[in-house]
Amino acid sequence: MSLADLEADRATWRRIAEFALPGAAIGVAFLTPVAYWSRLPEPLASHWGVSGAPDASAPRLVDLLVIGFVTVTIALGPILAARAPMPRSMARLLVGTAWAGSATFATLRVLTVRANLDVPSWQQASEVTGLTMLAVLGIATVAAVFGVLLAGDRPDHQRSTYSVDAATVKPGEAVVWVSGTSSRLGALVASVLVLVAGLGAWLLPGQGRIIFVAAILMAALAMTVMGQCRVTVGPRGMTVRLGWLGWPRLSVPIAQVTDVRVEDIDPMSYGGWGVRSVPGATGVIIRAGEGIRVERTTGRALVVAVDDAAVGAGVLLAHVAVARKEA
Structure with a gap:
């Protein structure tokens, strides 16, 4: 067996290992309460206060579905990382977050069931102290480190972007470009x-x-x-408004723009749809396809999926050029 084959086998086993903890956490989230269903009160204690005593309850079925759904959602990190080419830092973030979240909710599931076991009412559930929660945080931190290390050999795909020509804008002209998109x-x-x-x-x-x-x-x-956004580009920079009411809103002042490119956006490379925070960028990912990528002096880009992205990028580049001449 060649060295390349050994490296390929090692990478395959690491990809499989990335699913180990998230898969186990899903099993714990659903099967643990089911295994002790008859020994749990109805409703059961679902939240504990600063004192460590239970202060809120939920029906067993609701608790099962909510914790199970959250665990499944968080555990999707390795699947998202495998779904699309992305920078290695993003893949490590997804896998590390999945491991940390899976460890957290699996541990909380066990603690919740144990605290409620064989008590006549939820008010009599065992205490969950601050020291216990610190232990949960420690477990999650260790799990996150393992997840990040496992994903450390993933391919480092750079995001697909291309440059565009600046539009023609003369000094003093207030050319404004407006576009939007919906999903x-x-x-x-x-x-x-x-x-x-x-x-x-x-x-x-x-x-x-x-x-x-x-x-x-x-x-x-x-x-x-x-599910929808509207983008405005003008002499002051770029503004992105979300939803029917145009809120929340994200803006890039013209003075902060260092470069503008068009990006071929794959939502999976940002961890999904919506407003996404990833290493080096904030993304407004409404759909797949072309979008505007604005590099900023802060070192953090703003990426937004929008129709006619090349036109908007060209207008913004033109205003940047005018602003630099006038500075």
């Missing part, structure tokens, strides 16, 4: 979440119904807000 996926997911909220309101009992419906409706609202 059908965001609207579809928001609609499905509203249906899920209605189903939960019908099937779940009292307090559990309120918690579940509120959480799902907040997620639907977030999907609606993050």
Whole structure:
């Protein structure tokens, strides 16, 4: 077997190992409460205060679904890292975050079940102290380090960008370019979440119904807000407004712009859709395809998926050139 074959085998085993802890955490999140279902109170203690005593409860089914859903979501990091070419730093961030989150929620799941085991009511659940939570933080930190190290040999793919020519803008001209984009996926997911909220309101009992419906409706609202954006480029720089109300808003003043390029955006390389914070950049990722990438003096780029990105980038480059001449 050649050295190249050995390296390939090693990389394959490391990719498999990246799924070990996230997969185990999903199993713990769902199977642990099910295994002790009859020995848990209804509802069970779901939150503990600073004193260490339980101060809130949730129906067993709601607790199972919420913790399980969050664990599955966080555990997707290795899948996202394998889904699309991306910088190695981004892949390490995704895998490290997945390992840290998986360790956290698996440990919290075990602690929650143990604290509620064989008690007649949730108020009598065992204490969860600050020292215990520090231990959870320590476990998560160690897990994050292992995840980052495992992903350290991933390929270092640079994001695909290309330059454009500056538009023609004369000094004193206030040329403004406005464009936007929207995602059908965001609207579809928001609609499905509203249906899920209605189903939960019908099937779940009292307090559990309120918690579940509120959480799902907040997620639907977030999907609606993050499902569309509007970009304005002018003499002052670039502004990105999200959602129907144009909020939240992100801006890059013209004085901070160092370079403007068009990027071929793959949402997976940013960890998904929405407003994403990744090493070296903040992304407004509404859809896949072309977008404007603005490099800033701060060293952190702003990337936004938008229609007619090349035109907008050209206008911004023109205003940057004019601003430099006037400075």
